[in-house]
Amino acid sequence: MNEHIxxxxxxxxxxxxxxxxxxxxxxxxxxxxxxWNEFEAMSRSEPSMLVALARAQREHAQLEHxxxxxxxxxxxxxxxxxxLHGVSMAARxxxxxxxxxxxxxxxxxxxxxxxxxxxxxxxxxxxGLIPASMNSEQALNEYMRxxxxxxxxxxxxxxxxxxxxxxxSSREMQVVYLRQIVERARLTDLSVLNVERDxxxxxxxxxxxxxxxxxxxxxxRY
Amino acid sequence: MRPFLxxxxxxxxxxxxxxxxxxxxxxxxxxxxxxxxxxAVLLAHxxxxxxxxxxxxxxxxxxxxxxxxxxxxxxxxxxLRTIAxxxxxxxxxxxxxxxxxxPVLAESARRxxxxxxxxxxxxxxEEGRRALEAAQTLPPEYRExxxxxxxxxxxxxxxxxxxxxxxxxxxxxxxxxxxMLRQELDRTDAETETRAAHGPRMNVGDNxx
Numbered sequence: 001m002n003e004h005i006x007x008x009x010x011x012x013x014x015x016x017x018x019x020x021x022x023x024x025x026x027x028x029x030x031x032x033x034x035x036w037n038e039f040e041a042m043s044r045s046e047p048s049m050l051v052a053l054a055r056a057q058r059e060h061a062q063l064e065h066x067x068x069x070x071x072x073x074x075x076x077x078x079x080x081x082x083x084l085h086g087v088s089m090a091a092r093x094x095x096x097x098x099x100x101x102x103x104x105x106x107x108x109x110x111x112x113x114x115x116x117x118x119x120x121x122x123x124x125x126x127x128g129l130i131p132a133s134m135n136s137e138q139a140l141n142e143y144m145r146x147x148x149x150x151x152x153x154x155x156x157x158x159x160x161x162x163x164x165x166x167x168x169s170s171r172e173m174q175v176v177y178l179r180q181i182v183e184r185a186r187l188t189d190l191s192v193l194n195v196e197r198d199x200x201x202x203x204x205x206x207x208x209x210x211x212x213x214x215x216x217x218x219x220x221r222y
Numbered sequence: 223m224r225p226f227l228x229x230x231x232x233x234x235x236x237x238x239x240x241x242x243x244x245x246x247x248x249x250x251x252x253x254x255x256x257x258x259x260x261x262a263v264l265l266a267h268x269x270x271x272x273x274x275x276x277x278x279x280x281x282x283x284x285x286x287x288x289x290x291x292x293x294x295x296x297x298x299x300x301x302l303r304t305i306a307x308x309x310x311x312x313x314x315x316x317x318x319x320x321x322x323x324x325p326v327l328a329e330s331a332r333r334x335x336x337x338x339x340x341x342x343x344x345x346x347x348e349e350g351r352r353a354l355e356a357a358q359t360l361p362p363e364y365r366e367x368x369x370x371x372x373x374x375x376x377x378x379x380x381x382x383x384x385x386x387x388x389x390x391x392x393x394x395x396x397x398x399x400x401x402m403l404r405q406e407l408d409r410t411d412a413e414t415e416t417r418a419a420h421g422p423r424m425n426v427g428d429n430x431x
Contacts, residue, residue: 016397024397028371030378056400059353059407060372066354067372070274071261077278079253079286 018042019049023056147183154182229255238295249289253282256299259384260306262373266366267310270358280309300386356406357399364399367392 022039025031031039043049134142147153157180165174229237237255240248257278264277284305292301357368370381378396382389 016394016401020397020401021393024393024400028378028396030393055404059400059403062353063357063368063372063403064374066351066357067262067265067369068374069351070265070354071258071373073275074257074261074278077257077275077282079250079282 019046019052023049023053026053027056027060144181147181152183152185154184156181234298235295238292238298241289241298242292242295244290249286252298253285256302257282259370259373259376259380260302262369262376263303263306263366263384264310265354265358266369267307267362269310269314272310272313277306277309277313281306284309299384303384303386352410353403353407356403356410359406360399360402364395364402367395368399368403371396 019042022031022035022042025035026039039049039053043053144153144156148155160178160180161175162178163176165176166172167174234255237248237252241252260281261274261278264274264281268274268277281302285302288305292298354369357365357372360368367381367385370376370384371378378389378392381392385392
């Protein structure tokens with residue numbers, strides 16, 4: 001840290017002034033014996049350096065206090081509990097990812113081909129009839145079919161694999177995956193919350209119908 | 223957990239190695255050891271109205287999810303910093319996209335954000351965070367090392383390790399940052415004095431109904 005740095009008091013794109021570097025090292029507890037000696041020699045001929053040092057120390061202490069205050073709550077942020085129990089989910093995923101992909105492909109194929117699933121049935125439906133004994137897969141299929149016919153269901157996003165685990169005492173794998181269904185709705189009474197100020201200058205929430213906001217500010221029509 | 227400075231480089235690497243291998247307790251210790259400076263990096267790069275705690279939670283999640291991809295335990299600090307910077311920047315991009323995608327809702331969101339930012343700035347001043355407020359106006363390449371240095375126990379060497387730049391670069395950036403900070407504080411002081419001298423401005427239209 002004691003390499004020669006030329007004295008320069010130019011703009012921010014230039015090297016910082018030697019005095020600034022020395023003051024920085026002293027404030028940050030990074031000064032060596034040579035730095036102290038040089039600072040003392042410089043401050044004898046330029047006493048304003050002592051004032052600059054005092055100010056730099058005060059501003060650093062203030063900034064240190066401000067940052068400590070701002071990040072104080074970070075001590076409450078912990079890693080998720082799932083990471084603390086033995087082998088991580090990520091490691092498990094690496095180990096079984098091949099199985100998972102195969103399982104997903106198989107699920108997709110079985111569904112497409114209408115093959116009987118364990119605990120399930122054919123995915124085909126009888127129009128207009130919802131048997132009381134319908135299982136979850138049948139109910140979801142019926143929801144998708146009816147929803148699409150009504151225009152409520154737009155479609156389904158690609159399945160997202162979340163976790164794969166070996167079932168204890170079994171050769172089976174349990175695959176947890178996310179299915180995301182996209183819906184559409186038409187609303188007539190949609191409002192947004194605006195923040196306005198009352199006569200005393202205090203902020204308050206005001207509910208405004210979207211068509212008024214839209215026609216006033218964006219030209220959109222509903 | 224010992225304070226930042228009291229852990230040797232070897233111990234840090236051991237901790238990172240354990241976390242990479244899937245040891246949950248090592249991962250927890252690794253996070254607790256580094257989270258304070260990670261928060262400072264987020265503070266340097268986050269949009270003004272983004273919540274620090276939410277972003278820090280996102281970084282913790284990313285750490286858990288991706289630690290197995292880290293090849294070298296010695297590079298855990300720059301790796302973690304990259305996650306923090308990307309998290310803060312993607313929050314900025316997300317807000318920008320959200321604003322473009324939903325102009326109607328964005329208008330009220332923007333108004334609320336402006337109000338909140340000005341309120342936060344006011345609160346920061348009232349709570350005595352005047353130096354932090356001024357530091358946040360600096361360009362990011364100067365703001366980050368300055369805020370990292372303001373985390374207790376962060377030496378030039380630690381900051382250089384985190385930012386993956388030479389120690390001399392850290393030192394010169396901090397020196398320039400301090401000069402800019404001083405000018406910014408002088409400017410806000412002068413503004414405050416001017417306002418105090420002239421009194422509150424009255425808008426004639428405010429009283430019209």
